[in-house]
Amino acid sequence: MAAPWSKSTLSASGEIVVERLSHQLRSLGIQGVRPLQGTEIVLANREQEVTRLLLAGGTSATSDVVRNFTCAWISRQSVVAAAITPLHPDFVAWLACP
Numbered sequence: 001m002a003a004p005w006s007k008s009t010l011s012a013s014g015e016i017v018v019e020r021l022s023h024q025l026r027s028l029g030i031q032g033v034r035p036l037q038g039t040e041i042v043l044a045n046r047e048q049e050v051t052r053l054l055l056a057g058g059t060s061a062t063s064d065v066v067r068n069f070t071c072a073w074i075s076r077q078s079v080v081a082a083a084i085t086p087l088h089p090d091f092v093a094w095l096a097c098p
Contacts, residue, residue, distance in 0.1 A: 001028040001079045012055055031079040043072040071097035 004021040011017075036044060050069045053062040074081040074097055085092045 001031045001083075002026060003028050003083050010051075010055065012057075014055075028083050029079050031077065036076070040072055040076065043069050044076075067095050067097075070095055 002025040004026070007019045007021055009017045009019075046065065046069055050066055053065055056062075074085065074095075
């Protein structure tokens with residue numbers, strides 16, 4: 001895996017702005033793979049739903065879906081997550097992933 005990536009901003013109107021963060025790559029390490037387990041498959045298949053919920057605004061139901069989806073993503077993408085999560089401490093604290 002390599003960093004940095006681009007920064008993407010998606011507005012409620014659907015406008016996407018992509019900003020390249022650097023022209024130089026930095027190795028983050030090796031990200032292994034494994035087959036997804038039952039609940040991981042269900043959560044991974046909710047990506048489009050999570051995106052729609054985030055764009056529509058938050059509710060307590062939205063919070064649970066976003067937390068579950070994001071915590072599952074973090075657990076599967078440990079190398080990338082280790083590089084990204086320190087940049088978003090308030091969001092990570094809100095997630096309160098196990």
